[in-house]
Amino acid sequence: MTDGPLSGVRVLDVSTILAGPLASSLLGEFGAEVIKVEHPAEGDPARHYPPLDGGVSAGWARLGRNKRSVTIDLHHPDAAGLVGRLAAHTDVVVTNFRPATLRRFRIDFDDLRGHRPDLVMVHVSAYGRTGPYADRPGFARVAEAFAGLTYRTGEPGRPPVFAGYPVADGVTGIYAAFAALLALRQRDRTGQAQLADIALYEPLLRMMEDFIVDYSVTGESRERQGNRNPHISPNNLYRTRDGRWLALPASTEQMWWRLVKVMDAADLAVHDSMTARLEHREEIESRVADFVAAHDLEPLMSRLLEAGIAAGPVNSAADICADPHIRARGSVVEVADDRAGRSYLMQAPAGRFSGFDGSISRPAPVLGEHTTEVLRELAGLHGAEIDDLRRRGVV
Structure with a gap:
């Protein structure tokens, strides 16, 4: 080059x-x-x-x-x-x-x-x-x-x-x-x-921008929370009916209201701030988990994306190499090494x-x-x- x-x-x-x-x-x-x-x-x-x-x-x-x-x-x-x-x-x-x-x-x-x-x-x-x-x-x-x-x-x-x-x-x-x-x-x-x-x-x-400043305000270190986000709910990995995993973070108010609509869960609208949703995290996470578990991944993804909701599958290396977007963007390429007599995906x-x-x-x-x-x-x-x-x- x-x-x-x-x-x-x-x-x-x-x-x-x-x-x-x-x-x-x-x-x-x-x-x-x-x-x-x-x-x-x-x-x-x-x-x-x-x-x-x-x-x-x-x-x-x-x-x-x-x-x-x-x-x-x-x-x-x-x-x-x-x-x-x-x-x-x-x-x-x-x-x-x-x-x-x-x-x-x-x-x-x-x-x-x-x-x-x-x-x-x-x-x-x-x-x-x-x-x-x-x-x-x-x-x-x-x-x-x-x-x-x-x-x-x-x-x-x-x-x-x-x-x-x-x-x-x-x-x-x-x-x-x-x-x-x-x-x-x-x-x-x-x-x-x-x-x-x-x-x-x-x-x-x-990179962990919240870690020290939160401690400086609360006097407590952020503890382990699994896949949950300390500042956002719902924000987790959820298992689908066909055994796949879905990342679904409702990181903004707009995303939350879209999710409530897709779930047909008008009763959840009472949680109308992130603070309220964090206070009722157990209820919300459980309801979202049940909703995701009732659907297979691909049709659920289509439904979520049609509603403008940010969500995505948990990909393996095989999934990544086969994904049409990865292939269209050229995010993974095949590089030939003539001395080794083969090519590598990378x-x-x-x-x-x-x-x-x-x-x-x-x-x-x-x-x-x-x-x-x-x-x-x-x-x-x-x-x-x-x-x-x-x-x-x-x-």
């Missing part, structure tokens, strides 16, 4: 697993050139997560797309200089090692901006670069628990549960890509190097734009596939020098 809005931006991805690599992948979908640094022996641990396809994680086809792979052993004493030579020709470095690890590898912000004075670094770490927990290890599930999401997820009176996907990685990956764009904008305005310090838990905490770049498109311009790389060409192009090394680095275990 050469005409995306980030065309001409080069990203050095010195991160592993999910949040950091997702951030660089998002930048790559809109034109940035992404070079991924991996360990020579194993590569990114995400390459090895089951299910495996030909010995490589199926998920790697998505996480590694639009990237070139360069192998460098960051533990080797000569690795820091090599990363610095690449950083000298890079706009953005994305990393997610602990702060102490970056210092030990000698590839921290101050080290790398010595090679490029206007460098942008996006540093994702469990707890951020400052504060008493700065060098604690952490992954998405730890961040979700720390930020309070896990505390409020689950059924009342039951143990907390994780969300169905490690959402901290996804939310923070998106936020880190956003932070990269903010930092690039500031760099372009000032000509100065920029460091974006993103703690894995912070975007998630920011999520497309999100969003549709008037002046440009997101793009999957290259399949996920084989480990170290581009080491030689990148070291030649950016580090200015020749064949014998690269061979020497390989002999000494640097790459």
Whole structure:
């Protein structure tokens, strides 16, 4: 891709697993050139997560797309200089090692901006670069628990549960890509190097807008409520007669009155405010559940949509891939990998734009596939020098 809005931006991805690599992948979908640094022996641990396809994680086809792979052993004493030579020709470095690890590898912000004075670094770490927990290890599930999401997820009176996907990685990956764009904008305005310090838990905490402000007013933490919404009723998952599940949130007054009409439940009209509906939640949720349970999903969906009610099925992966709207929008695409001799279904770049498109311009790389060409192009090394680095275990 050469005409995306980030065309001409080069990203050095010195991160592993999910949040950091997702951030660089998002930048790559809109034109940035992404070079991924991996360990020579194993590569990114995400390459090895089951299910495996030909010995490589199926998920790697998505996480590694639009990237070139360069192998460098960051533990080797000569690795820091090599990363610095690449950083000298890079706009953005994305990393997610602990702060102490970056210092030990000698590839921290101050080290790398010595090679490029206007460098942008996006540093994702469990707890951020400052504060008493700065060098604690952490992954998405730890961040979700720390930020309070896990505390409020689950059924009342039951143990907390994780969300169905490690959402901290996804939310923070998106936020880190956003932070990269903010930092690039500031760099372009000032000509100065920029460091974006993103703690894995912070975007998630920011996303839960009601959690802290409600506590500040009530003095109580929002407890687990299952699928119920603390601010809206009815708002739940309801089982249909044919065993499917329906998401039905009456989030506005207009939606509530439409639902009352479709249910032919004029007696419920007495609950004419959200406060009243929350006070009578048990009655309302039970009535809606009985109504949904009396219908099969598809005819009920037609009836609700005809009435202008927001509702939707709880989709499996199979449902998503077969859905006509998903297919019409191109939200899931088939990407061919000629080297693997097969194609993969995967999520497309999100969003549709008037002046440009997101793009999957290259399949996920084989480990170290581009080491030689990148070291030649950016580090200015020749064949014998690269061979020497390989002999000494640097790459």
